[in-house]
Amino acid sequence: MRYLDEYRDRDLAHRMINQIKKIATRPWAIMEICGGQTHSFMRYGLDELLPSQIDLVHGPGCPVCVTPLELIDKALTIALQPKVIFTSFGDMLRVPGSQDDLFSIRAKGGKVRVVYSPLDAVKIAKENPDHQVVFFAIGFETTAPVNATSVIQAKALNLKNYSILVSQVCVPPAMHAILSSPANRVQAFLAAGHVCSVMGYWQYHPIAEKYHVPIVVTGFEPVDLLNGVRMAVEQLEKNQAMVQNAYPRVVSEQGNKPAQKIIDQVFMPVDRNWRGIGTIPLSGLGLRPEYSEFDAELRFNVSHIQTKESEVCIAGDILQGIKKPSNCPAFGTACTPEHPLGAPMVSSEGTCSAFYRFRRG
Amino acid sequence: MSDPIENSENIVIEGAYCPLPLEHSEQIVIGHGSGGKMTHDLIQKVFHPYFKNEYLAQGNDFSLIVPDRFDRNKNWVFTTDSHVVTPLFFPGGDIGRLAICGTVNDICVSGGQPLFLTAGFIIEEGLSISVLHKVLASMREAANEAGVSIIAGDTKVVEKGKADQLFITTSGFGLASPLIQLGGQFAKPGDQVIITGTIGDHGIAVLAARGELGFSSDIQSDVAPLNHMVQSLLEVAPHTHVIRDPTRGGLATTLNEIARQSNVGIVIDEINIPVNPTVHSVCELMGFDPLYIANEGKLVIIVPEEEADLALKEVQSTLYGGKAAIIGKIVSEPPKRVLLKTTMGGTRILDMLAGEMLPRIC
Numbered sequence: 001m002r003y004l005d006e007y008r009d010r011d012l013a014h015r016m017i018n019q020i021k022k023i024a025t026r027p028w029a030i031m032e033i034c035g036g037q038t039h040s041f042m043r044y045g046l047d048e049l050l051p052s053q054i055d056l057v058h059g060p061g062c063p064v065c066v067t068p069l070e071l072i073d074k075a076l077t078i079a080l081q082p083k084v085i086f087t088s089f090g091d092m093l094r095v096p097g098s099q100d101d102l103f104s105i106r107a108k109g110g111k112v113r114v115v116y117s118p119l120d121a122v123k124i125a126k127e128n129p130d131h132q133v134v135f136f137a138i139g140f141e142t143t144a145p146v147n148a149t150s151v152i153q154a155k156a157l158n159l160k161n162y163s164i165l166v167s168q169v170c171v172p173p174a175m176h177a178i179l180s181s182p183a184n185r186v187q188a189f190l191a192a193g194h195v196c197s198v199m200g201y202w203q204y205h206p207i208a209e210k211y212h213v214p215i216v217v218t219g220f221e222p223v224d225l226l227n228g229v230r231m232a233v234e235q236l237e238k239n240q241a242m243v244q245n246a247y248p249r250v251v252s253e254q255g256n257k258p259a260q261k262i263i264d265q266v267f268m269p270v271d272r273n274w275r276g277i278g279t280i281p282l283s284g285l286g287l288r289p290e291y292s293e294f295d296a297e298l299r300f301n302v303s304h305i306q307t308k309e310s311e312v313c314i315a316g317d318i319l320q321g322i323k324k325p326s327n328c329p330a331f332g333t334a335c336t337p338e339h340p341l342g343a344p345m346v347s348s349e350g351t352c353s354a355f356y357r358f359r360r361g
Numbered sequence: 362m363s364d365p366i367e368n369s370e371n372i373v374i375e376g377a378y379c380p381l382p383l384e385h386s387e388q389i390v391i392g393h394g395s396g397g398k399m400t401h402d403l404i405q406k407v408f409h410p411y412f413k414n415e416y417l418a419q420g421n422d423f424s425l426i427v428p429d430r431f432d433r434n435k436n437w438v439f440t441t442d443s444h445v446v447t448p449l450f451f452p453g454g455d456i457g458r459l460a461i462c463g464t465v466n467d468i469c470v471s472g473g474q475p476l477f478l479t480a481g482f483i484i485e486e487g488l489s490i491s492v493l494h495k496v497l498a499s500m501r502e503a504a505n506e507a508g509v510s511i512i513a514g515d516t517k518v519v520e521k522g523k524a525d526q527l528f529i530t531t532s533g534f535g536l537a538s539p540l541i542q543l544g545g546q547f548a549k550p551g552d553q554v555i556i557t558g559t560i561g562d563h564g565i566a567v568l569a570a571r572g573e574l575g576f577s578s579d580i581q582s583d584v585a586p587l588n589h590m591v592q593s594l595l596e597v598a599p600h601t602h603v604i605r606d607p608t609r610g611g612l613a614t615t616l617n618e619i620a621r622q623s624n625v626g627i628v629i630d631e632i633n634i635p636v637n638p639t640v641h642s643v644c645e646l647m648g649f650d651p652l653y654i655a656n657e658g659k660l661v662i663i664v665p666e667e668e669a670d671l672a673l674k675e676v677q678s679t680l681y682g683g684k685a686a687i688i689g690k691i692v693s694e695p696p697k698r699v700l701l702k703t704t705m706g707g708t709r710i711l712d713m714l715a716g717e718m719l720p721r722i723c
Contacts (some may be wrong), residue, residue: 004645008704008705010704010705010706013705013706014706042709043703043709044703044704044705044707044709045702045703045705045706045707045708045709046705046707047707048707048708048709049705049706049707116573116575116647117575222705356712357710357712358709358710358712359709359710360710360712
C-alpha cells in the first residue's frame with residue numbers, strides 16, 4: 001500500500017534505531033501524546049527495540065479515555081429514551097458508565113447505532129423525522145471539523161431532530177497541565193500528527209519555549225515514530241527545545257485553514273473535565289450560543305447528572321504519564337478489556353489496553 | 362424435507378372456497394409453516410428438487426442409514442452449526458454455501474470424511490421464494506462439491522420481525538479413520554504452523570456487502586468446502602497434529618485456543634502471513650486487524666517439522682490452498698501464549714479478540 005509500506009521498511013527502521021542508540025548518552029523520558037502512537041509502538045514491538053535509556057511515557061491523547069464518566073452517564077440516559085436514535089463511533093460503545101455501557105443499553109432496547117462519521121448521523125436524522133438523533137461528538141481537534149460540519153449541515157437542512165453530545169478536547173492545554181504538574185517527568189513530546197494535520201503546529205512554539213521542552217510532530221508508522229524519537233533525542237542531547245516537524249507529508253505549520261475556520265464557526269473554547277485528570281481551563285470546545293439548539297445536553301436536560309469515578313482506577317496518573325499500567329493493582333485482574341474499570345482499558349487507543357494486548361505478563 | 366409425504370393426489374377439496382385463496386408462490390407467508398398443505402407444497406416444490414437422493418426419497422421423518430461393513434471400524438464424527446448472515450448474498454458466497462461449508466469444514470478438521478448433512482430452516486414471513494430458490498441452488502452446488510448428501514431437513518416460518526430473513530442450521534455426520542488423531546490438544550514443540558491462504562477475506566467481503574465501508578471493494582469471501590484439501594494433506598502428512606478453521610475471531614483467536622489446549626507457546630512471523638492487498642488497505646482505513654477477521658475457507662494446520670514441507674506443497678496444489686504459507690512454529694515457552702514477531706523485528710503478545718471489533722475514532 002503506497003504511503004504506508006515505505007514507512008514500514010524494516011531496514012530503514014533498524015538504521016534509525018541504531019542512530020538513536022548512538023546519540024542517546026543518558027536516560028530520557030519522551031511522551032507520545034496520541035494513543036494511536038502508543039499502539040503503534042507496541043503493535044510493532046518498537047518499544048522493545050529502542051535502547052533502554054528511552055523511557056516512553058504514554059500520553060492523554062485517547063479521546064475515549066479522557067471523556068468524563070458523567071458525560072458517558074448522560075449519553076446512556078439519552079440513549080435509553082424512547083424515540084431516540086443514539087449514534088456513536090464504535091469505540092464508545094464499550095466504555096463503562098457508572099452502571100452500564102452503550103452495548104447494554106442496546107440490549108435493553110435503546111436504539112444505539114455505530115456510525116463512521118457524524119455526517120451519517122445527519123443522514124439518519126433526515127430519514128427518521130419521528131426520532132431524535134443524537135451523535136456523541138467526542139475527540140480531539142482531529143474530529144472537531146467533521147463534528148462541526150454535521151451541525152452546519154443539520155442547520156442548513158433545518159433539521160429539528162439532530163443534536164450532538166459534545167466532549168471535544170484540545171491538546172495544547174493538556175500539555176500545559178502535564179508540564180506544570182509537580183509530578184511531571186516528561187522531557188520531550190512527540191506531538192500527535194493527526195491533530196497537527198488540522199491545527200498545524202504554530203500553537204506549540206510558546207510551550208516549547210516556556211517549559212524548555214522539545215516537541216516533534218510525529219506520524220504513526222514505525223519509521224515515522226522512530227524518526228520522531230530520533231529528532232527528540234537529538235534535541236535533548238544538545239539541550240535544545242524547538243518545535244520540529246517529522247511528519248511533513250501530512251502536516252504544515254499552519255495546518256488545514258478551512259477546517260480551523262469550520263471549528264471556529266461552530267465551537268468556542270470552554271473548560272473541560274478530563275476523565276481521571278480533572279477540569280483543565282479552556283481545554284475543550286463547546287457549541288457557540290448560535291448553535292445551542294443542537295446541544296444534546298440542553299435538549300434532553302441532562303446537565304445535572306454528576307458521577308464519581310471508581311476509586312481503584314488510576315487512569316488519571318496513567319493519562320498524565322505519572323504511572324504505568326503495571327503500577328495499577330487492578331490491571332489485568334479486576335480490570336480487563338472484557339470488564340474495564342476505566343476507559344484506558346477500553347479504547348483501541350487506550351494505554352492500558354495496549355499494555356494488556358501486547359505486553360501483559 | 363423429511364416431513365411425511367402425503368399422497369397429494371388423494372387430497373380431496375372439501376368445498377369451493379370463495380374467493381379462492383391466493384397461492385402465495387412468490388413469498389413466504391405464515392401458512393407455509395402451518396404443517397398443512399402449504400408446508401407440504403413448499404417442501405415438495407421448492408426444497409426437494411434441489412436435494413433429491415435415496416434417503417429423502419424414503420419420505421419419512423427420519424433417514425435410515427445402513428452402515429457399510431467397511432465403515433464399522435471407523436470413528437463417527439458429528440457436528441452442528443447455525444448460520445445467520447446479513448446480507449444473505451455477498452461477493453463470493455451466500456448463506457446457503459456458508460451453511461454447507463461451515464459444517465463440512467467442522468467435520469473435516471477431525472480428519473473425517475463428511476457424508477451426510479441435515480438442514481433446519483427458520484424463515485421470516487415475507488421472504489421471497491425466489492431468494493429461497495437461489496439459496497437452495499447454492500447449497501446443492503456446495504454439497505455436490507463436498508460430496509455430501511442432505512438427508513433430512515425441517516422448515517419453520519416465523520412472523521415478520523421475529524427473524525432476519527433466513528437462518529439455517531446444519532448438522533453433519535462423517536467417518537474418520539481411527540489411525541488419525543487430530544485435535545487442538547496435540548500441538549507439540551517443534552511443529553510448524555501452516556495457514557492455507559490469505560486471511561480476513563470473508564469478514565471484509567461481508568462488511569463491504571453491508572455497505573458499511575462507504576466504498577466498494579473487489580473482495581470475495583473465501584467460503585469453501587475444505588474436505589478434499591484435508592484428505593490430500595493427510596495422505597502426505599499423516600502425522601498432522603492439529604487442523605482447525607479460523608472462522609469467527611480470526612487467526613489470532615484460533616492460535617490462542619490451540620496454545621491453551623496444547624499447553625504450548627506459538628511464535629508467528631507476521632511477515633509471512635498472507636493478506637490480500639485490498640483486505641490490508643480496508644483494515645488500515647477502518648482500524649481493523651486482519652488477524653481477528655473471520656475466514657470461511659481457510660485452515661490452520663499444525664504439523665511435525667519433518668512433514669511440513671510436503672504438507673505445504675500438497676496444500677498449495679489444491680483448489681483453495683494456492684497461497685498457503687508456513688507462518689510460525691510451536692515452542693514450549695511461554696505456555697498458553699501466542700507471540701508475534703512483528704514486521705519490524707519486535708515481538709509482542711498476540712491475544713484473543715475481546716468482545717466485538719470496533720472501528721477506531723481517528
